[in-house]
Amino acid sequence: MARYELVKRSVALITLTNPPVNASSSAVRHAIAKSMKCALSDPEVTAVVICGENGSFCGGADIREFAGPLKGPPLVPLLDAIEAGEKPVVAAIEGVALGGGFELALVCHYRIAHSKARLGFPEVTLGILPAAGGTQRLLRLIGIPAAAISLKLGIVDQVTEQNACEVAVEFALRAVAKPLLSRRVSMLTTRCPPDLDALLDAVTMQVKKKAPGVMAPLACIQAVRAAATMPYYKGIKREGELMATLFNSGQAWALQYCFFAQRTAGKWTLIRSAAVIGLGTMGRGIAVCLARVGISVIAVESEKKLLETGRQMVIGMLERDAKRRGVSASLNLFKFTLSLHDLKDVDLVIEVVFEDMALKKRVFQELSKVCRPATLLCTNTSGLDVDALAGVTDRPHLVVGMHFFSPAHVMKLLEVVCGPRSSSETIATAMSLGKRMGKVSVAVGNCPGFVRNRMLKPYIDQATFLLEEGATPEQIDKALEDFGFAMGVFRMSDLAGLDVGWRVRKESGLNGSDVDPESPPRRRQGRRYCLIPDMVCEQGRFGQKTGGGWYMYDKRGGTNAKPDPLIQNLLETYRSKYGIQPRNISNQEIVERCLFALANEGFGILEDGMAARPEDIDVIYLFGYGFPRHRGGPMFYASMVGLERVLKRLEHYHQAHPDVPHLKPSPLLKTLVACGIPPVQKWREHIKTMHSHL
Numbered sequence: 285m286a287r288y289e290l291v292k293r294s295v296a297l298i299t300l301t302n303p304p305v306n307a308s309s310s311a312v313r314h315a316i317a318k319s320m321k322c323a324l325s326d327p328e329v330t331a332v333v334i335c336g337e338n339g340s341f342c343g344g345a346d347i348r349e350f351a352g353p354l355k356g357p358p359l360v361p362l363l364d365a366i367e368a369g370e371k372p373v374v375a376a377i378e379g380v381a382l383g384g385g386f387e388l389a390l391v392c393h394y395r396i397a398h399s400k401a402r403l404g405f406p407e408v409t410l411g412i413l414p415a416a417g418g419t420q421r422l423l424r425l426i427g428i429p430a431a432a433i434s435l436k437l438g439i440v441d442q443v444t445e446q447n448a449c450e451v452a453v454e455f456a457l458r459a460v461a462k463p464l465l466s467r468r469v470s471m472l473t474t475r476c477p478p479d480l481d482a483l484l485d486a487v488t489m490q491v492k493k494k495a496p497g498v499m500a501p502l503a504c505i506q507a508v509r510a511a512a513t514m515p516y517y518k519g520i521k522r523e524g525e526l527m528a529t530l531f532n533s534g535q536a537w538a539l540q541y542c543f544f545a546q547r548t549a550g551k552w553t554l555i556r557s558a559a560v561i562g563l564g565t566m567g568r569g570i571a572v573c574l575a576r577v578g579i580s581v582i583a584v585e586s587e588k589k590l591l592e593t594g595r596q597m598v599i600g601m602l603e604r605d606a607k608r609r610g611v612s613a614s615l616n617l618f619k620f621t622l623s624l625h626d627l628k629d630v631d632l633v634i635e636v637v638f639e640d641m642a643l644k645k646r647v648f649q650e651l652s653k654v655c656r657p658a659t660l661l662c663t664n665t666s667g668l669d670v671d672a673l674a675g676v677t678d679r680p681h682l683v684v685g686m687h688f689f690s691p692a693h694v695m696k697l698l699e700v701v702c703g704p705r706s707s708s709e710t711i712a713t714a715m716s717l718g719k720r721m722g723k724v725s726v727a728v729g730n731c732p733g734f735v736r737n738r739m740l741k742p743y744i745d746q747a748t749f750l751l752e753e754g755a756t757p758e759q760i761d762k763a764l765e766d767f768g769f770a771m772g773v774f775r776m777s778d779l780a781g782l783d784v785g786w787r788v789r790k791e792s793g794l795n796g797s798d799v800d801p802e803s804p805p806r807r808r809q810g811r812r813y814c815l816i817p818d819m820v821c822e823q824g825r826f827g828q829k830t831g832g833g834w835y836m837y838d839k840r841g842g843t844n845a846k847p848d849p850l851i852q853n854l855l856e857t858y859r860s861k862y863g864i865q866p867r868n869i870s871n872q873e874i875v876e877r878c879l880f881a882l883a884n885e886g887f888g889i890l891e892d893g894m895a896a897r898p899e900d901i902d903v904i905y906l907f908g909y910g911f912p913r914h915r916g917g918p919m920f921y922a923s924m925v926g927l928e929r930v931l932k933r934l935e936h937y938h939q940a941h942p943d944v945p946h947l948k949p950s951p952l953l954k955t956l957v958a959c960g961i962p963p964v965q966k967w968r969e970h971i972k973t974m975h976s977h978l
C-alpha cells in the first residue's frame with residue numbers, strides 16, 4: 285500500500301501504491317504512518333519525498349470506507365505528525381491530489397507539482413468537507429480572496445514538466461539545511477480581506493441561491509470563517525464538528541451513493557460468469573484475476589485430487605490477495621467441479637489445459653456441446669493455432685485467444701489473439717475483459733508464438749549461439765542487465781522454467797526421436813541449432829524450481845543464482861566435441877545480437893500484419909518481458925539506435941552466420957531505411973499486409 289525506499293543515500297521515498305487512484309484507505313494510512321516512523325528515526329535519512337504510483341499522487345480518502353466504522357490510523361493525527369516532523373517532507377504531485385490527498389500534500393513542507401497535476405477539494409460533491417485540516421491549512425497558505433493558479437497562489441513550490449518525483453528528490457536534498465518552522469502551514473496566519481464578513485455573507489447568499497437546501501457548501505463557508513478568525517487548534521476543532529454533522533447526514537450518503545452509481549452504470553458488461561478449465565499455475569492465476577473484478581468463476585479439473593489441490597491453492601491466493609488489498613476474499617464467487625456440464629450457462633470459458641493440440645481440441649469439441657450458443661470460448665495457449673481450435677467448434681466466430689503470462693495474477697500483459705474467424709465483438713469483449721481485469725491488453729494475430737513468444741525465440745537463440753561461441757551465461761546476463769533488463773536471458777529462463785521450451789522443441793521435431801538422423805551436427809530443419817539447452821534439461825535441470833538450470837540455486841525454488849561449474853564444464857565439453865574454438869565476445873556484440881535479432885523479428889511481425897503497430901510490440905515487451913522502460917521497447921530502441929545502423933549490423937552478423945535466418949534483415953527494415961527512416965509512429969504506413977482485425 286506504500287513502498288519505502290532510500291534514494292540518493294539519504295532521501296526516504298514513500299510511494300503510495302493503491303490503484304487505481306492511490307486513495308488513502310486504512311491500509312495506506314497505516315503504511316504511511318509506518319514509513320514516516322522509519323524515515324524520522326533513521327539517522328541516514330535527511331529528507332522525505334512522498335509520491336503516488338502510476339502517475340497519481342492520491343485521490344483522497346477511500347470513499348468506500350465511509351460506509352463502515354473508522355479503521356486504521358485516523359488521518360488528522362497522522363497528517364499533524366508529518367507536518368511537525370523535524371525532517372523536510374516534499375510532496376511530488378503527479379495526476380491528482382484531491383481531498384485527503386491534497387491535505388496530505390498540504391502538511392508536507394514543500395510541494396512539487398507536474399504541470400498537468402490537478403489539486404483540489406471535491407469533498408463538497410460528496411456532501412462533506414475537507415476535514416483533515418484542509419479548510420484550515422489551505423486558507424492559511426493562500427489567504428481568503430485567492431482564486432488563481434497554484435504556483436501564483438503559493439500552493440506549490442515548483443511546477444515541472446519532468447518526472448515530479450525525481451525533481452522532488454533533488455529539491456528535498458537542497459531543503460535539508462533549511463529551517464522548517466515557516467514551512468508548517470498550520471503555523472501561518474490566514475490573510476483576510478478587511479471586509480471579511482461582507483464577503484462571506486455575499487458568498488453564502490450566492491450558494492443558497494445556486495444550491496438551495498444543500499448543506500456541504502454552507503459548512504465549507506463556516507470552516508473558512510473559522511480559518512480566518514480562530515487559531516489553528518480551534519479552527520480544526522470547528523472543521524471536525526462541521527464534518528461530523530455532514531458525515532452522518534442523508535445528503536452525504538446520497539451524494540456518495542451517486543458517485544459510485546454513476547461509475548457502476550458505465551459498467552455494462554457481457555461477462556458476469558466465467559469458467560476456467562485447468563487449475564495449474566496459470567489457471568489458478570487467471571481464476572483469481574476474474575474473481576478479483578467480481579466475475580463468478582466455475583473452476584474445472586479432470587481429477588478429484590487435482591481439483592482439491594487447485595481449490596486449496598486458489599483459496600490461499602484469494603485470501604492473501606484480499607489481505608494485501610484490505611478487502612474481504614471473494615470465495616463465494618467460486619464453484620469447483622469435475623464436470624464440464626456445469627458450464628452450460630457461463631458467459632465465457634478460458635481453457636488452460638496442457639499445451640497439447642489434441643487435448644485442447646477435445647476440450648473445445650466438448651465445450652461446443654455443453655455451453656449455450658452465445659458463450660465465448662477462449663484459449664490460453666501460448667502459441668498454438670487458435671483457428672485450429674475454432675475449427676472444431678460450432679461457433680468459430682466466438683473463439684479467441686486470451687494469452688496470459690505467468691504468474692497470471694501478477695503479470696500485466698494479455699495478448700488477445702485474433703483468429704481469422706474471431707468476430708469483432710468477440711475480440712472487443714476479450715479486450716475489455718482484459719482491461720477490466722487490470723491487464724494491458726494488446727490485440728495480436730494468430731501466428732506461432734503470437735508476438736511475445738515469437739520474438740523471444742531469436743533473442744534466446746542468439747544467447748545460446750553466443751554460449752557456443754565462447755560466452756558464459758553470467759557474461760551474457762551481465763551485458764543484458766547492464767543494458768537495463770532486471771534479469772538477463774538465462775536468469776529469466778531459470779525463473780520461467782526450462783522444461784516448457786524443451787517440450788515445445790520436441791513437439792516441433794527439433795529434438796528427440798523425430799529429429800532427422802541425417803541432419804548435420806548443430807543443424808536442424810536447415811538452420812543452425814544449439815543443443816546446449818536440451819542437454820541442460822536432459823539433466824533434470826529446469827531452472828529455479830529444480831534448484832538448478834543455467835545457474836545453481838541453494839534449494840528448489842531458490843532465487844539466488846550462482847554460476848555453476850557443471851554448466852561451465854558442459855560448455856567446454858560441448859565446444860571441444862564440436863570443434864568450436866571459443867573466442868572473446870564483447871558486451872556490444874552480445875547486446876547487438878540479442879536485441880537486434882529481437883527487433884528484426886518485430887519488423888517481421890509487423891510485415892506479416894501480426895501486430896498493428898510498433899507501439900503494440902513495445903508495450904508487449906514492456907509489460908510481458910520487463911524490457912527496460914527507459915529504452916522504450918525493442919522497436920523504439922531500434923529507432924533510437926538508428927535503423928540504418930541496425931540494418932548494417934544485422935547484415936554484418938548475418939554474413940558471419942548465414943545459417944541463422946533471424947539475423948537476415950527483414951524487408952520492412954530495409955524499406956524503412958530506403959524511404960528515409962520515418963519516426964516509429966509512421967512505420968504503420970509502410971506495412972502492406974495488415975490483419976483484418978488489427
Ligand SMILES: CCCCCCC/C=C/C(=O)SCCNC(=O)CCNC(=O)[C@H](O)C(C)(C)COP(=O)(O)OP(=O)(O)OC[C@H]1O[C@@H](n2cnc3c(N)ncnc32)[C@H](O)[C@@H]1OP(=O)(O)O
Pocket residue numbers: 304305307343344345346347348358359360380382383384385406407410413414415416544547548
Ligand atoms: C476525522 C475524520 C477525517 C476524515 C477526513 C477525510 C477527509 C478526506 C475526505 C476525502 O478525501 S473524500 C474523497 C475526495 N476525493 C474525491 O472526491 C475524488 C473522487 N474521485 C474522482 O474524482 C475521480 O475518480 C478521479 C480521481 C479524478 C479519477 O477519475 P477517472 O475518470 O480517471 O476514474 P474514475 O472512473 O472516476 O475512478 C476510477 C476508479 O477509482 C475509484 N475511486 C476514485 N476515487 C476514489 C476514492 N477517493 N475512493 C475510493 N474509490 C475511488 C472509482 O470508484 C473507480 O472505481 P471503479 O469504478 O473502477 O471500481
